Amino acid sequence: MKDVLDKEDFQVVKGGITYPKGIKASGVKCGIRFNKKDLALIYSEKVADAWGTFTTNKFKAAPLVVTEKNLSLSGGKLQAVLINSGIANACTGEKGLKDAWEMADYVSQGLKIKKEHVAVTSTGKIGEFLPLDKIKAGVVKVISCLDYAGGAEAAEAILTTDTKKKEIAVCFKLGEQKVRIGGMAKGSGMIHPNMATMLGFITSDISIKGELLQEALKKVVEKTFNMISVDGDTSTNDMVLLMANGLAGNKLIDKKDVDYYKFLSALKHVAEYLAKCIAKDGEGATKMIEVEVKNAVSFGNARKVAKAVINSPLVKTAVFGKDPNWGRILAAVGYSEAEVMPDKVDLYLKEKIVENGQPLTFSRQKLHEYLESSDEVKIIIDLKMGEV
Numbered sequence: 001m002k003d004v005l006d007k008e009d010f011q012v013v014k015g016g017i018t019y020p021k022g023i024k025a026s027g028v029k030c031g032i033r034f035n036k037k038d039l040a041l042i043y044s045e046k047v048a049d050a051w052g053t054f055t056t057n058k059f060k061a062a063p064l065v066v067t068e069k070n071l072s073l074s075g076g077k078l079q080a081v082l083i084n085s086g087i088a089n090a091c092t093g094e095k096g097l098k099d100a101w102e103m104a105d106y107v108s109q110g111l112k113i114k115k116e117h118v119a120v121t122s123t124g125k126i127g128e129f130l131p132l133d134k135i136k137a138g139v140v141k142v143i144s145c146l147d148y149a150g151g152a153e154a155a156e157a158i159l160t161t162d163t164k165k166k167e168i169a170v171c172f173k174l175g176e177q178k179v180r181i182g183g184m185a186k187g188s189g190m191i192h193p194n195m196a197t198m199l200g201f202i203t204s205d206i207s208i209k210g211e212l213l214q215e216a217l218k219k220v221v222e223k224t225f226n227m228i229s230v231d232g233d234t235s236t237n238d239m240v241l242l243m244a245n246g247l248a249g250n251k252l253i254d255k256k257d258v259d260y261y262k263f264l265s266a267l268k269h270v271a272e273y274l275a276k277c278i279a280k281d282g283e284g285a286t287k288m289i290e291v292e293v294k295n296a297v298s299f300g301n302a303r304k305v306a307k308a309v310i311n312s313p314l315v316k317t318a319v320f321g322k323d324p325n326w327g328r329i330l331a332a333v334g335y336s337e338a339e340v341m342p343d344k345v346d347l348y349l350k351e352k353i354v355e356n357g358q359p360l361t362f363s364r365q366k367l368h369e370y371l372e373s374s375d376e377v378k379i380i381i382d383l384k385m386g387e388v
Contacts, residue, residue: 016167019182027157030138308336
């Protein structure tokens with residue numbers, strides 16, 4: 001069974017979160033931040049199957065508690081997502097939790113939908129309370145501005161220290177039906193694998209059983225959002241939400257068939273693009289380092305190696321200094337606690353520079369020029385121990 005889409009099987013198109021059928025969004029200024037959009041709303045005209053993945057930080061922010069509870073109460077259904085930027089509503093105790101529930105109430109009443117079909121989330125400064133009067137008025141405004149073309153405004157309103165919007169839209173065919181996926185994200189600082197400071201929102205009009213949607217999101221997040229790192233800090237407010245409203249009209253996906261794997265691959269493309277956008281936009285970042293681990297004995301082992309390398313301060317400083325110091329990379333591989341045989345490892349930095357754990361002859365000047373001229377640096381590590 002084919003489980004990877006070829007390039008001709010899907011198309012990246014202009015758009016974002018509102019690209020799928022029946023999805024509207026908006027972004028407005030409500031006064032939390034000075035003269036900047038700070039309140040966004042995503043709305044599906046039809047109740048959507050939905051699921052989310054959330055931060056592992058024990059100081060989980062109040063809005064995430066509310067959203068998890070609503071997903072549980074609704075049996076994995078959502079119709080609207082409200083996001084504010086500027087204040088995280090984290091470490092705010094019982095008042096913060098009450099305020100998060102109030103946000104959900106405002107949306108529920110304004111859109112005349114069930115309260116448990118509303119997700120809320122916040123991003124910004126920790127330890128400050130939300131200005132509920134401003135948010136209440138802002139909800140009225142953001143609902144009135146909902147539009148099929150409102151994705152860009154929503155993507156702008158969720159930003160904090162980000163320097164640019166992060167959006168993507170993809171379409172592909174299931175039989176004769178076109179299926180659409182749209183996404184937007186924010187994240188710049190406090191980015192570390194295991195759901196760090198970042199918010200990701202993905203919508204689709206695909207028709208798929210909720211259980212399979214949940215499984216797809218979990219699998220994709222594990223290999224995309226949870227594989228990026230900027231500064232090693234894990235946030236209180238991380239969340240990725242996926243909504244699918246079924247308006248594409250495709251035959252319901254109720255098992256892991258060819259259609260499921262097509263969706264899974266397209267979803268992974270969207271998530272990977274957004275995750276890379278976050279890494280590139282990291283606070284103070286001048287380059288993005290991508291590590292590909294090949295032929296590990298398991299995904300878990302490959303993950304350990306990749307995380308050790310991307311989190312290594314010495315690797316980061318070498319890349320920043322345009323120094324092709326391959327020894328720092330192999331040192332990180334060695335302390336990763338992954339199953340590794342040093343005399344089998346090959347290392348590529350633009351070209352193969354280490355084979356079977358031993359250095360090859362290469363031009364340090366050419367690699368220096370590569371590191372100097374490239375905004376994106378790719379490191380390939382071939383463990384030659386398995387097939388993952």
